[in-house]
Amino acid sequence: MKPVLAKQRLLSLKSDILDASLAGQFNINGLVSSFSSLIANYIPAITDKVNKRPPDQSFRVHAELKRPDAVTAVFLPDLEISSGTVLEGSMNTNANTFAVLFSSRKISYAGIQFDSLNLDGHTDKDLLLFRSHVSRLYVSDSLQLFNTIVS
Numbered sequence: 001m002k003p004v005l006a007k008q009r010l011l012s013l014k015s016d017i018l019d020a021s022l023a024g025q026f027n028i029n030g031l032v033s034s035f036s037s038l039i040a041n042y043i044p045a046i047t048d049k050v051n052k053r054p055p056d057q058s059f060r061v062h063a064e065l066k067r068p069d070a071v072t073a074v075f076l077p078d079l080e081i082s083s084g085t086v087l088e089g090s091m092n093t094n095a096n097t098f099a100v101l102f103s104s105r106k107i108s109y110a111g112i113q114f115d116s117l118n119l120d121g122h123t124d125k126d127l128l129l130f131r132s133h134v135s136r137l138y139v140s141d142s143l144q145l146f147n148t149i150v151s
Contacts, residue, residue: 011102017042024059024090030058034093042128058092082106098123113138 011022034054039046068081085104091097099122107114115136121128130151137145 015066017070018063018065020061020063022059022061024057026057026059027055030055033090035098038091038093038096038098038123039128042126054093056093060090061088063087077107078109080106080108085098096120096123098128108138111140 003048007025009022009024011028013020034057037054041046065081065084065085066083068083068085071079072079074135083104085107085120087102089100091099100119101121102117102119105115105118107117114134114137117132118134119130119132121130123129132150134148135146137148139145
């Protein structure tokens with residue numbers, strides 16, 4: 001980790017498989033509890049209620065998969081994710097905000113294939129909003145959905 005500005009950090013990973021960065025004010029030990037606390041505000045049924053205030057976290061994350069097959073072949077051989085798949089996001093515990101963007105040309109698992117999958121999620125006041133778009137969802141030879149949007 002390298003200090004960027006006062007209280008700012010940068011954690012960067014560059015490899016043949018993945019390039020990723022985490023930049024801002026963060027404490028790695030508190031990331032999971034901070035995320036759980038933030039999500040509990042919007043979906044209390046899926047998390048344990050956190051009574052204490054989580055550590056201050058304000059960061060941006062960016063990850064791009066370059067060779068996902070190197071990992072999926074070992075752990076989930078039936079999962080195929082195209083290279084160039086991108087995950088971007090940000091979180092600020094003080095402002096109680098969260099945003100995520102996910103984009104992949106192709107993801108397939110167990111015979112189901114998503115072509116041009118895009119997910120967008122963010123908080124807005126008291127709402128947690130998600131929207132997904134897939135240009136083609138292939139379930140079987142006889143069932144394909146085109147330009148499907150779920151909000």
